[in-house]
Amino acid sequence: MNDFLQKTVSQIKTVWGKWSVAQKAIFIGVIAAAIIGLVVLTSVSTSSPWVPLFSQPVTDQASLDRIRSRLDQENINSTVTGEGVIMVPDAATARRMRAVLTREDLVPSGTDPWSLFDIDRWTQTDFERNVNLRRAITRQLQDHIVSLEDVDAASVILEMPERELFAEDQTPFTASVIITPKPGSNIAEDRKKIEGIEKLIQFAVAGLAPENITITDRSGRVLNDFVNLADFDRLELTRRELELVRNRERQFRTEIQRALSTIYTPSRFVVTNINVDMDMGKRTEETEEFFPIEIRPNNPRTPFDDSERIMSVTRSVRSFDEHYEGTGFNPEGPPGQEGQMPPGYKDLEGLVGRYNRTEQQVNNEINRRFIQEEKSPEVRRITVSVALDGIWRKVYDDRGQVQIENNQVVREYTPVSSEELAHARELIEAAVGYNRDRGDVVTVQHIQFDRTSQFAEEDQEFLRRQQVQQIVLYVLIGIAILLVSFIAFRLISREIERRRRLREEELARQHQAMREAALRSAEEEGTEVEMSVEERARLELQEHAINMAREHPEDVAQLIRTWLMEE
Secondary structure: HHHHHHHHHHHHHHHHHHHHHHHHHHHHHHHHHHHOOOOOOHHHHEEEEEEOOOOOOOHHHHHHHHHHHHHOOOOOOEEEEOOOOOEEEOOOHHHHHHEEEEEEEEOOOOOOOOOHOOOOOOOHHHHHHHHHHHHHHHHHHHHHHHOOOOEEEEEEEEEOOOOOOOOOOOOEEEEEEEEEOOOOOOOOOOOOHHHHHHHHHHHHHHOOOHHHEEOOOOOEOOOOOOOHHHHHHHHHHHHHHHHHHHHHHHHHHHHHHHHHHOOHHHHEEEEEEEEEEEEEEEEEEEEEEEEEEEEOOOOOOOOOOEEEOOOOOOEEEEEEEEEEEEEOOOOOOOOOOOOOOOHHHHHHOOOOOOEEEEEEEEEEEEEEEEEEEOOOOOEEEEEEEEEEEEEEEEEEEEOOOEEEOOOOOOOEEEEHHHHHHHHHHHHHHHHHHHOOOOOOOEEEEEEOOOOOHHHHHHHHHHHHHHHHHHHHHHHHHHHHHHHHHHHHHHHHHHHHHHHHHHHHHHHHHHEEEEEHHHHHHHHHHHHOOOOOOOHHHHHHHHHHHHHHHOHHHHHHHHHHHHHHOOO
């Protein structure tokens, strides 16, 4: 055996000596990785990350379903073992959810959420166990409170005196808690959250009464003084009731305005008062109704109701008939002796008597309905008053112009008729749900509104518009006169210019004719006449114009038209 070991060791040394430094490093790394993997695998396989939410199993299926539903709302995975123990992923989640379930009264009865913190050793005394229990409860309670979303820090002090034999000698348990709200949290003003913390503390310590729990903030203000807040709660309840009444009154006012605004302008009516008397008390009414039995329903094809009803149906009948005839048995004395019958009865002996009795009992069935309802709140009475104004119309003269007296528009007033008031009252009754049996009152009165300031503003605006219209009219007339004058001046100027041009043309034509006559006479006489440069240019231009008019008459006509339009 030793030779085998020595041979194996020598072979390993030989192989190890042949390896390079890199091969040796890789081999050592593989061995180390394998050892580390085995250690991690062993630790993971032996440890379970899931922790129990409560140490004791939940046997009530309804409580288990409620707890699982609450965990699902918080998006927390949970499992239930075969014994009924609820498991959650980690201890922090378990602490937070125990606080939430305790606050919402979802902890099953008989479940001790603090049993996970019990410590039991052989060397501990009862006093040490009690101290450890109080420390565990205090630490866990503090963790529960800090795990709340609105609490940043908490300090908990529990006073748990020893148990006495008699209850009257027992010193009560007390708890004082100081919490620091998170920035932006409203836990100091939210009564429900404070009540949740108070329940959390009460359930943490057996025998701890709510009146022995004090919760304060860092400034020393008591947050769970609910007894002194009773007046505040009463005022808050009254405020909410009044707000409910005001909302109902605003709703009725809106309905009335919507109903009347389709017929009258908003300035013609005013809802002067709406009073809704509501019963805020909570009461339960039980009603039992008896009604006939319908044996044949109504036929909808007929124009009348042909249904048949009976008041009751016979369920059972009991009859009893008794008939008797004869004197019956008369008692006598012992044998051989005269009986003790009075003489009056003896005289009746032997007479025939009759007895007849008839009895009948009939049990009937009827339809019965039992109604139970709770009413809160309920409108007891509605009071509405509306003032309705008449119509003001402007007075016009024969020419259709508005009449004005003393710088005021003349108007005439037409009051509201009684029939129109009745129609308006019906509309308002329908809008508010009028009920005469309830004692509702709806009043619609014709009242002439004071429109002095309104009419003054309207008259001022009307007169201002008239002045503006007159000014605009005068300005337009002036502009029209100026235009007519300018057009007349333009026409007269053109006519004068035309006559002057015609006169000049006539003079020029006469001069030209005189020149031509002189030239002709000179030519006839053989006299040489010298022409100036201007006269030759004029003659050439005239000949060119004549030739152009002959060759292109349309262009010349267009040119002449253009000249005339420019002039």
